[in-house]
Amino acid sequence: MNQVSGLTDIIQFMVMGVQRGAIYAMVAMGFNIIYNATGIINFAQGEFVVLGGLMMVTLTMALNLALPLAFILTVIVVTAVGILMERLTINPVKTPSVLRLIIITIAVSILLKGAAMIIWGKGSHYMNHFTDAPPIEFMGAYILPQTLWIVGILLCVVVGLVVFFNYTMIGKCIRACAINRDAARLAGINDRKMVMLSFALSAGIGAIAGIIVTPIIQMDYGRGALLGLKGFGAAVLGGLGNSMGAVVAGVLLGILEAMGAGYISSHYMDAMALLILLIVLFIKPSGIFGSSEAMRLKEF
């Protein structure tokens, strides 16, 4: 990597960064959807990504299902896990305190992690790229076709969410609950159902993130915590609850991480994103795109 020119390096790091960042962006959007509807940060968000990836590996590599079919099946299964999680662990809590909810979602993440370990074992799982075309050369840098898939699917998810939240009745209902739960209930919206839907949606997006990233990073059961943390970093950087901010911040975080790994040391790569998370939390917890006004309205 040292022989190539500086510009090529930068482009290559950008490509790698966008590819990683797209995943953080999707995890961050998952956080945001649940946070907006309920004020809960779901510590099991990273586990949805892991489940999506591992499920996809089994369906495509072991069962040889066609890619689109496996994709849809995986999203359905993980979405069902999200719904189950909400119904069994969030819905029954009558007196939710922040500390209790944090510990509950942590408990679910431990359970999902344990289940993944028992079902898929401790090794990492390999999966074929979506298309086995050779890398595309662009100004001396190489772009994997999988990177294009990742970016393309991220864009589809973003557009899908925008349409869902702005133009469908259910999407509008979830937003209404997010803005004012009591008012939404008065208007006849079943707020508990909306909470369940937000968990379903968030799990589904987590699964998609896992599916598209697995060909590149190789998935194992223990990755959830770090993916979740970095996704949370992106969510905070973009202003918690702000989905457009999450996308920009996720990609930004990915690029910073790739640059750091390239120019400083790859050993500290994972620490880089977390350090950025800490710095943002310390300096401006409302995030670079969030307003501190809106922040004060939130409960914590």
Place this chain on the structure above:
Amino acid sequence: MQGRDIAGLMALIAAVIAAPLTIGNDYYLGVLIFAAFNCLTCIGLCLLMGYAGQISLGHGAFVAIGAYAAGIFTTSLGWSPWIAIFAGVFIVAAVSAVVGIPTLRLKGHYLAMATLGFASIVHILAVATVEVTGGPSGLLNIPRMSVFGYELDSDLKYFYFSWAVVVIGLYLAFNLINSRIGRSLRALHGSEDAAASLGVNITACKIQVFVLSAVYASISGSLYAYYVNYIDPGPFGVMHSVLLVTMVAVGGMHKIWGAFTGAMLLSLLPEVLSFSTNYLKVIGIAYQPDYDILVYGGILLLIMLFLPEGVFEGLSRAARAGRQLVRR
């Protein structure tokens, strides 16, 4: 200290003295020694979580710093273990103050994530700074400790030593919570605004208790290093921090005895599980140590859903109800 806590402490001392007489086996003594380390960390964490109402998912990092300080200062610099423990305490106090001052302005989820991120960074550093920490292969040949010239060269001696430290830790914690600071902490948990209006300096209070709880963790880490004589980053991952919070939450975070109970229960749980493996086999379940993680997660979830005050509170409530039944 209140009478009931004194009685509890006396009972604990008696149990500690008596335990080795009934347990001849070094292996089980070892399990109880590890339990002592967890108890020590959880006492500190309970002060922070239960009394000050602040969550920390980063205490595994302070345990790690204490352990690495003990390892590095005694093996590379040749310091005496006692000086190394105090050096670890100073480092952890400084680090926790530096981390705590900005972090404790955060609340709830932000605080949890920030401390989790910190724990993760410390773990990554422990793996990556190979020249200092030995990286993934760890530090070997950490010497044993001596107390007043007696080398702690058997499990029995180390058992008494580590439990003596736990008893001292409990004693100090009880004194603290019944002092003015302890009352401020409880006020803080109830309502920060109300506490502030009554003249409690909430920022200083939170940071002090954060540093103190980190120091408990550091000492526990150092003792761990001198017991196993070998450390690597493995046991200090993010999962360890989560496990510590689990112990405090399962036992009951609002009472020190609760956190103590939780630490004991979850430290001994793997032994109980592996012990019951044979019985489970009879009824057709092939239990493996790998399943421990599921059992931990399941217990934590069930406790949080049905007994959010923790096992200790649940037991004392049951005892109270029982007493009332008898009186009738």
